[in-house]
Amino acid sequence: MKKVLQAMILGCLCYAAPAKSQILVDTALVRAPSDINLGPSLSLSKIKYENEENNKTFTIKRNTLGLGLVCKLDSSVDFLMQLGYTFDEKFENSALDEGTGYMAGMGINFAMYHGKKIDIVGYGLLNYITDHYKKDYVTVDMHLTDAHLGSLLIFKASPVVGIFGGLDLVPYSEGSIDHHSGNVDFKRNELLNFKLGLEFNLPGVVIKPEATLGGENTFSLIATFAIN
Numbered sequence: 001m002k003k004v005l006q007a008m009i010l011g012c013l014c015y016a017a018p019a020k021s022q023i024l025v026d027t028a029l030v031r032a033p034s035d036i037n038l039g040p041s042l043s044l045s046k047i048k049y050e051n052e053e054n055n056k057t058f059t060i061k062r063n064t065l066g067l068g069l070v071c072k073l074d075s076s077v078d079f080l081m082q083l084g085y086t087f088d089e090k091f092e093n094s095a096l097d098e099g100t101g102y103m104a105g106m107g108i109n110f111a112m113y114h115g116k117k118i119d120i121v122g123y124g125l126l127n128y129i130t131d132h133y134k135k136d137y138v139t140v141d142m143h144l145t146d147a148h149l150g151s152l153l154i155f156k157a158s159p160v161v162g163i164f165g166g167l168d169l170v171p172y173s174e175g176s177i178d179h180h181s182g183n184v185d186f187k188r189n190e191l192l193n194f195k196l197g198l199e200f201n202l203p204g205v206v207i208k209p210e211a212t213l214g215g216e217n218t219f220s221l222i223a224t225f226a227i228n
Contacts, residue, residue, distance in 0.1 A: 023125060023148060036072075037226055043064040050186060062086045062089040065084065066083065066084040077108060077109070079108060082103070082104070105127035107123060117155060118156070126145070129143070131143075138179075143175055143178070144173070144175030147172040162201065167194060170193070192215060193214040205223055210222070
């Protein structure tokens with residue numbers, strides 16, 4: 001039975017290899033409440049990946065709790081850092097029906113244009129992700145490194161409410177699945193995402209619901225608080 005289960009899992013992995021990649025820190029924070037800002041986040045995602053050996057695709061769903069740090073370096077550049085824990089993860093159509101994982105990333109956010117009603121911001125972020133699945137006697141570990149480059153246009157509808165949209169590009173995405181019976185290399189299936197969202201600039205906190213569509217379908221809620 002153990003060998004049969006191992007064969008089933010490895011077969012699913014060879015069919016299509018998944019992992020996760022999400023942005024948990026506020027990349028649109030061009031009007032940060034303070035020089036140091038810290039924020040929790042909740043992300044619900046559905047992302048498609050591709051096996052590099054046979055080009056088959058697979059989808060994985062996950063719910064992730066995150067913590068983001070935004071530190072102002074100067075008037076137009078911020079340092080970004082994020083940590084995340086995936087507490088509910090499902091590998092679709094596989095014997096690996098539940099898993100958990102962690103992620104860590106860092107990058108920069110920079111103002112490209114600042115106007116009375118319009119802001120344009122760019123960002124770059126490098127992520128490292130690890131996932132762990134266990135089914136009876138079988139364990140599978142997944143690792144992924146990817147990079148995000150993006151630009152967002154923010155329309156300031158009022159001093160409190162902003163509406164934003166833009167593009168998120170993943171120019172680099174490389175991962176591997178480690179299993180005692182073999183390894184599988186994988187990457188994102190689609191490298192371009194579209195972002196839409198709102199930001200609410202309240203005293204001491206910025207609240208941002210955001211949707212990411214395209215290579216992933218993700219809804220995120222981020223609240224960024226002024227620390228200093």
